[in-house]
Structures are given as structure tokens and as C-alpha cells.
Amino acid sequence: MVTRLLIDECLSPRLAGLAHSRGIEATHVNYLGLRKAPDHLLMPIIVGGDYTFVTNNRTDFIRLYRYVDLHAGLLIVVPAVAFEEQRRLLILALDAIAAAGSETTNELIEVFADGRVEMSRWPFAGENQ
Numbered sequence: 001m002v003t004r005l006l007i008d009e010c011l012s013p014r015l016a017g018l019a020h021s022r023g024i025e026a027t028h029v030n031y032l033g034l035r036k037a038p039d040h041l042l043m044p045i046i047v048g049g050d051y052t053f054v055t056n057n058r059t060d061f062i063r064l065y066r067y068v069d070l071h072a073g074l075l076i077v078v079p080a081v082a083f084e085e086q087r088r089l090l091i092l093a094l095d096a097i098a099a100a101g102s103e104t105t106n107e108l109i110e111v112f113a114d115g116r117v118e119m120s121r122w123p124f125a126g127e128n129q
Helices: 014-021 039-048 058-065 083-100
Strands: 004-007 025-028 052-055 074-077 107-111 117-121
Touching (some): 014 083
Parallel strands (some): 004 025
């Protein structure tokens, strides 16, 4: 299950408070002093901190995660939207993860504007070798 979230700067820092209200440890890159840090420099913090990373920067992080053997999950809020919609979509994603009883290790979780949540292994087995 999701136990620890790190939220990217492209999403509202208030999402950390939402996660806290659901009993999930969460922080935002801004709170760690990493605002404007290049994406590749976030990876050691994400992986080393055992964070499920929440972003809407799909293109860059799909590429970066491809080379990680073991990670705590990548949660992508697909549309670029205002806070209230980010909030709604994060709730849907967290609910879907809980309902699936799913472990987020090496999972790609994508939540779309229509409320659809898709979960799959990322990278695919053996793909990063």
C-alpha cells in the first residue's frame, strides 16, 4: 500500500495535507528545498526515500523510472489541472489503490480526467536490463 508520497512541484503542495488526512505520510518537493531541481536529480531522493512519486510530468518520469530496478511506485495525475481537480484525482487514485489491495512497488498508477485509474508494472519485467 501507499505509505509515503513525494509530490512534484507541478502539483499543489496542499496535496500533502490531503494525504496526511488519509493517514499517509507525504511531503512536497518544495518542503525538501528541491523546488526547480532537475528531474534526474530527484530520482536518488525518490528511490532512496522509498517514496511513491506523484507528478503530472509523465514524459520525463516514465523515461527516468525505466532504469530503476525497484521503486515504491509512480503515480501520474495525467491532466494539468487546478488544485480542486488535482485533489479529486488524487483521492480517486488512492481509493483505487486501496480497493485493489495493491502493493505499489514497481507500479505505474495513472489517473485520468474522466476518473479512470490504470495500474501496471513499470518498468515491465526485464525491460530495464
